Amino acid sequence: MTARDALLFVFVGCLIIGTGFVQSWNSALLILNMGLISAIMALGVNLQWGLAGLFNVGVMGFVALGGLAAVVTSMPANAEEWSVGGVRVIFGLLLGAGTIIATIMLRQRMAADRARNLATLVVLIGGFFLFRAVFDPGVDAIESVNPAATGYLGGLGLPVLVAWPVGGLLAAGAAWIIGKTALGLRSDYLAIATLGIAEIIIAILKNEDWLSRGVKNVVGLPRPVPYEIDLQNSESFVERAAGLGLDPTTASTLYVKLGYSILFAIVLIILLWLAQKALNSPWGRMMRAIRDNEVAAEAMGKDVTARHLQVFILGSAICGIAGAMMTTLDGQLTPGTYQPLRYTFLIWVMVIVGGSGNNLGAVLGGFLIWFLWVQVEPIGLLVMQGVTAGMADGYWLKDHLLDSAAHMRLLTMGLVLLLVLRFSPRGLIPER
């Protein structure tokens, strides 16, 4: 890390600490926490893009899978739903998977001719209807159990921290399937393919109510840290807070947030360490070579396909972990809130602004852009108030401007983005 890089980190640190002074420490910690998560996501994307040149625009999908993992691991199982249709649904899913495996095997075994295509079609269509016939009734049964409150299978009831690695695994599994099929595509074609897959994942999350209640959301996920209320009701805590000169509410909220910060920071530091070691090693050099020129790397004995799959899985797994962490922090899974702009492109902005190809850059970008994403709103409002300060009350333009203040948020974000990219087109901490 050069002095300049360190200075940039200090600068972003000051922004967050400044938030603590100007607004509140709770806000500052919240920004820090989301910043940590964003940094992890950016690290994952940077691994894929900065290191291997894989244009993955499906970040949202992996983040969502992480969220799903949080539900599936930590929520209690719903016995009634399991009994009315659980087995049936699982069996249906196995049938579906079996159909796909059969198709793949069929295509490998048979010679490429019309008979093969016909057989493929027969297996696929037959399998599909069989799958629907078994699966659908199970789903209906599950979803009709108390739809307003549960109506889904629930999870394993494990501690929510377990969900983080599980989120990584789930995302990695999905990435493996995707990578096997789509990694042969180049640049923007891969991008739209991954974007599409992310949309498909979200569509599944939104519509498969038996799995995680779909758009009806799962709320009240267990937490790895205590509840504020419990702290406020705990005498020893209140006393200690008083000792620090804090009122119980503030103390408890800060305590909880700090707890999250520490957990997240540990994850970030581990991942960053791993990523840095990998980047500055022959492995990293090989990845850069592949990024620069796949044909030549292949001719120099590097298994490009395998390496692409490897980073794709690793990067996606990191996004999955971050997704699980975020859902844990939110305490709920809301599939409707997954939007490409927020969960894919914003992460990309972080990577590019921070400096693609540079892990520290990605981390910095994660913090900085998240800070801006949250703070441009008050900034935009301030700007508008400044602009309209001189106008008479009730003047139509003033009203119009103030009404539009919320939209200034996007505008300000755009301006900031352009400015940063203007002054460092290769990112704030460029590659090497």
Added chain:
Amino acid sequence: MSDDAYSGRGNKDVSLGKNPKTPVGGSIETQKTKNAPTKGAPGEPYLIGDAMSGGYGSGPDILHDCTIAVNEGEIAVIVGPNGAGKSTAMKAVFGMLDVRKGAVRLNGEDITALTPQARVAKGMAFVPQTSNIFTSMTVEENLEMGAFLRRDDIQKTIDQVYELFPILRSKRLQAAGELSGGQRQQVAVGRALMTQPKVLMLDEPTAGVSPIVMDELFDRIIEVAKTGISILMVEQNARQALEIADKGYVLVQGRNRFTDTGQALLADPEVRKSFLGG
């Protein structure tokens, strides 16, 4: 093959090529002037990159006081080891890189500040060493792009290029990026010929072309030069190139090391040994 495709412009005196006004050799050094006047000294070469220094972006200087020049109807050849700055010198003359010191003059006019496309309009043409074709466009479109600034009928010139490089005619409608290495090179030269330039600058035009095509190409270059067009060429096939050259430059580390007639350089044992492969 008729010559009139290249006789439209700048063809003032066919004999020019054989009787250059300026004596070749060391005399160029004497004409070197710092703050060059906009109008060059009388008798100055048609195109001159005069005492150029410069490099890429904000990087270090790669050229140091490097001078290359060519007279009307003459062939000047630049040789030198790899990385000597030959291509850089060519790019500097064509305005594709910052000339920090020195000047480029065409026909006495200072063109140091002109953009490359403005130089094209002034009758200069350039075949770069690498990425010198439009890979996604067909061969014919590549040639048409060469003639972008021309308003007259270009079909005749196209036919002439096809005659020079017959293989291109059969590949006319194929994307140039799908051609073999040598074929691409032919497209690149053909594209430059399409401009009907007054000065033709070629960076290793024969790299990768087969002997028979190379001979054709050199023949053609001689013919072209005879019509009064100046040719400035970088070559690693240095012996053949110097044989047809009126003037030769040996560049080493961005500096002029030897400058003489082609024949004289060929005869110089040191030059032969160090730069021409014995």
Added chain:
Amino acid sequence: MDYLNALVAFANFVLVPGTAYGAQLALGALGVTLIYGILRFSNFAHGDTMAFGTMFVILITWGFQSAGISFGPLPTALLALPFGIALTGLFLIGTDKVVYQFYRQRKVKPVVLVMVSLGVMFIMNGLTRFIIGPNDQRFADGERFIISARDFKTMTGLDEGLAIKSTQGITLITAIIVVAVLFWFLNKTRTGKSMRAFSDNEDLALLSGINPERVVLYTWLIVAALATVAGTLYGLDKSFKPFTYFQLLLPIFAAAIVGGLGNPLGAIAGGFVIAFSEVTITYAFKKVGNYVLPDALAPDGLAQLLSTDYKFAVSFAILIIVLLFKPTGLFKGQSV
């Protein structure tokens, strides 16, 4: 068995809307594909450019409408279109001068330009909402239908109606004309070829005497025209709402990609592929089945392959399958 009614039902709910939607997507995809083809980046601001252009058209249309100017049976907005295009063109060229030019000269990686376009998108987005507001705006006038479902029924005496809206007709015709003109322009005219040459090899384009700024200028002008036309036609057919235009970006990109980036014909093909895969795969064939099949065989369920919840998933799945077999799209697109 009633094939005629079945056919009409199918045409009314699948063919006609699919075609119209396909043409709408195609028009949008043309703009995206052109920028990709010539300036070599995926322009995320395109959806908002469409909204921006349409906003101008709407404002001018309102002006015309209040001045009592109309275009007979055709929407007045068509009259306002040239003005809208001009204003959008000016804006885009200004944006290029202020924003994109800098990065182009620096020869940054395309992905940086993508991020820059994201920034531009935010700004245009904000400006549109600022000027015309985030709400639905109506500006359609003129004859709404070429033939309405009811008229069709009375005319033919069939049970099923067939509706074709005038905007659908206009969109389809415009799309065909525009792609033909664009194809001709890029492949046959000098300027068009110089634009392709520029996109292929910028340095060499300079060496051929092509003025890059000129190329960029033309590109943005054409993009302005395409975006404004696409946005206006879409707005006439459905409604104008800035947020929807932003959302349109996704299917538009899908269309451009599946057809092959940089290829105008591909954009058209891609538009229809996406549109029809959305409309067809999730179509419930119950009605058609009821007409065609004997009573005994008539479906009692909906005869729907997948529920409409998955229409996006399906269109993306089809997109991915197409790409697996044709990795650069149906029409062999470019890639940076």
Added chain:
Amino acid sequence: MIVVEDLHKHFGGFHAVDGASLEIQQGTITGLIGPNGAGKTTLFNVIAGVLQPTSGRVTMAGEDITGLPPHTLFSKGLLRTFQIAHEFSSMTLRENLMMVPGGQSGETLWNTWFGRKRIADEERALAAKADEVLEFLTIDHISDERAGNISGGQKKLLELGRTMMVDAKIVFLDEVGAGVNRTLLNTIGDAIIRLNQERGYTFVVIEHDMDFIGRLCDPVICMAEGKVLAEGTLDEIKANEQVIEAYLGTGLKNKAKVGA
């Protein structure tokens, strides 16, 4: 060593390689010449696994290697250079060379985290080797330059240098000489001969410079229009009428006029 049997490679309707059959003997330096577009590079690409043949068979030391991916062939000891340089442009010259050897322990992720010591040792050895090669190619003064920023000829040298980083069985050189200074090319020729004699590498060399071919190669194979046109020593080939007509030509017509 390498046997190519009735190989075809079609691009659409165009037959770039059209039934070529040839044998490369172990321990030879075989020259491959032929007019532009004869299909030489395409043949290389098919042998090296970059392109899938339309039909035909390639064997290496008796083993069928048709259609194997390049990285597998690399591990079997088959190396190639590219006619149009394929450098890793954002990496330094030294890194370009250091990445070549296969089976580096630092290329496994696990080792990058937990096997630092071994990697460090390996890296030192690799760097030393790379510097040696760079010095030999006279580009050691720019070993820390990014490969994207070097001259065309230097890229060709780098291309060649990569094949010198590992022990190969057979090396395919696609016009390594084009754009390389002739004096240096002679040195390179010497090195090729040395590698061939001392280490027993087999070489297949595409070149249009007959002097170079003459110094190095025996036998020489001439291709034209996707087929093998002639095969033999260079002198035999040079005497072949068809080869002269298709490829060698008869020299400069205008030479005398200018030379004076």
Added chain:
Amino acid sequence: DGHAKEVKIGVILGFTGPIESLTPHMGNAAELAMKEVTDSGLLLDGAKVTSVRGDSTCVDAGAATAVAERQITGDGVKGIVGADCSGVTGAILSNVAVANGVVMVSPSATSPALSTAEDDGLFFRTAPSDARQGVVMTEVLMEADIKEVALTYTNNDYGKGLADSFQAAYEAAGGTVTISAAHEDGKADYSAEVGALASAGGDRLVVAGYVDQGGSGIVRAALDSGAFDTFHFPDGMISAKLVENFGAEIDGSSGQHPSPSDELSKLFTEIAADSVEQPTSPFAPESYDAAALIMLAMQAAGSMEPGDYKDKVMEVANAPGEKISAGELAKGLQILKDGGDIDYVGATDVELIGPGEAAGNYRVVGFEGGEEVTAGRK
């Protein structure tokens, strides 16, 4: 000093995002109530109420919690009007409001799931849970003797929840839902949905969506293709916009929305005419009430601390007490100040039940001659 005290109330709504066209009216309505209270000078001995706006984005739980966090811990708001969409509402509630003990009154989050959310007595809503609406809808349709409908809903917790509860109620009453198809808001094209809906058929199309969003798109496409001529519209669809968009084309359709008597809405339209551009816009009156409830509860508790007044919200909202409608906040404040009891009616006939949500009085509407008419009450 009369205005020495300042009470800050947060207004967290999706000013950008999918329901951005509703939120300005909602925000203005809430601020109208605050202005009314400030002007009266009666709240807590002349406190001044200021609104602190924040953008919930409707979809981004992270950004929404950040806003709430800032408002509560930074600006020090004492209550929150919001949030709008159920997803972000839940996130703010569990992560910020409960943790900091701040009262939230949502004007528009109607998801049944929120009824059971862990809220520590801090969460209220002036919009009814959709569980109730499903029953009301069934009654309306059954009375019109419509036994078979196609159903489409906007794919979020509102739409899905409403669709579920409607379908359950309708089928229990003997009706048939031929198809229940989701539609995504803000999408470009609804031909696929309309195709499927038309194919399934039915006497009426039930559109459980938003008039500003996909709902109108569906109706437009259904009308244009001749798939359906009559519809049934739940609350998200009922607005001036609907008539403006479709005029006489939807004659014969029906609908219902939570609404007080005509008098109340007319009243609200009157008092809000100046400050709220579209007073009848969905959830605008609810927003007014949400803000009013917070301030009245403060007055009743004699404190602006949420911990003190949270228990008073139900009290002021429900009987017994003098009825206070919109525009009469000053009167209500005065009564409370004098130690009296009020039953806040507000703009939407507020009646909080169960876990603090509106009981739901519905107005049944019909469409005739391009006008929306009241067809009854439930």
